[in-house]
Amino acid sequence: MNDRLVLIAAQPGKPVLPVPTRERWQPLRLGLVELFHYDSEEFWFRDGHLLLRGNNGTGKSKVLSLTLPLLLDAQLKPSRIEPDGDGGKKMAWNLLMNSYDRRIGYAWIEFGRIAEDGAPRYLSLGVGLSATAARPQVDSWFFLIEDADDAPRISQDLWLTSAQRVVLTRERLRDALEGRGQLFDTAASYRRAVDERLFHLGTRRYDALMDTLIQLRQPQLSRKPDETALSNALTEALPPLAPELLGDVAEALGQLEEDRRQLEEYQALARAVGRFEERYRAYAGTQ
Structure with missing residues (x-):
């Protein structure tokens, strides 16, 4: 696939893995394993940015549709995955491609930051996908490799394929993550864990x-x-809005209503005084 898609920000070969340079989380790498035309491919960020360059049809959009925002959103609907929202582009095709009877694949992304003690911290998010030609439904599971001193890094301390280059099943991944990460069977629990670690929203x-x-x-x-x-x-x-602010606004609106009522009373009083003045002037003019 390397001859079809040029990646800017990564060097050929096996260089040292990228390290974070900021105290805030920044993306360092993302990868695809047995998805689309990719057997195992990594894309490296530089200063939080990734540039993909290639001719039409080389897979630039496919890289993004299979990684972001999928790895944050955790929903497999075509309307959420495909940039054009085409409902006919099913996730199963990205695995089977009319060529496989069964296929398992992974998409993942790694974030990094500098901790207060100056040490790098890493957090990896990923999704596993499994499809068979006999059924249209795609099975999915999600994983998170914790932010810790000894957090394993994909393709260095933890691999998504076996030594024989067989993609790990859900159960094999669960065993590989034991004590080093979490496996989620539902998108809701995975999204909650991602939010708690990255966004706090x-x-x-x-x-x-x-x-x-x-x-x-x-x-x-x-x-x-x-x-x-x-x-x-x-x-x-x-x-x-904060409840305290809403309370202040409600109180101000209530005060406005009271002010409106008092203003109407003053206006009615002014009209009454005006009528009295007219009658009194008429009375005084006759004396």
Whole structure:
């Protein structure tokens, strides 16, 4: 696949794995194992950025659709995975490709940061996928390799294939992660764990963040924007107001209502005084 897709930011061969340079989490690597035309491929970031260059049809968009925001969103719907939202592009095809009867694959991403003690910390997220030609449903499981002093790094301390280059099953991965990471059977528990470690947003705001990312990554967004959907996504992404602030606003609105009532009373009094003045002037003019 290397002759079909040129990756900028990684060097050929087996260089030392990238290390973080910031105190905040930044992406370091992402990888695909037995997905699409990739047997086992890594893509390295530089300063948190990744540049993919190649002719049309070489797989640039496919790399992103199989990694981000999938590895954060954990939903396999075509509308969530494919940039164009085409419902006909099923995840099963990315595995079987009309050529396999059964296939297991993985997508993963590694983040890194500098801890307060100056030591690098790593956090890896991944999804395992399994499809068979006999059924359209794709089985999925998710994993997280913890942020710790001795956290294993994929392709250095932990491999997603065996020594015979056979892709690990869910059970084999569970054994490999024992004591070093977590395996999640549901997308909801995986999303919650990702949010707790990377974003600290809470369920509602995390869902809004994923919806926003999916809206913004649409191809040619500026040519055919969905203003309503984008506006709704951006609105949902706003942080919720604090209860104390809502209480202050409610109190201010209540005070405005009281002020309106008093103003109406003053206006009615002013009108009454005006009528009295007119009558009194008329009375005084006759004396």
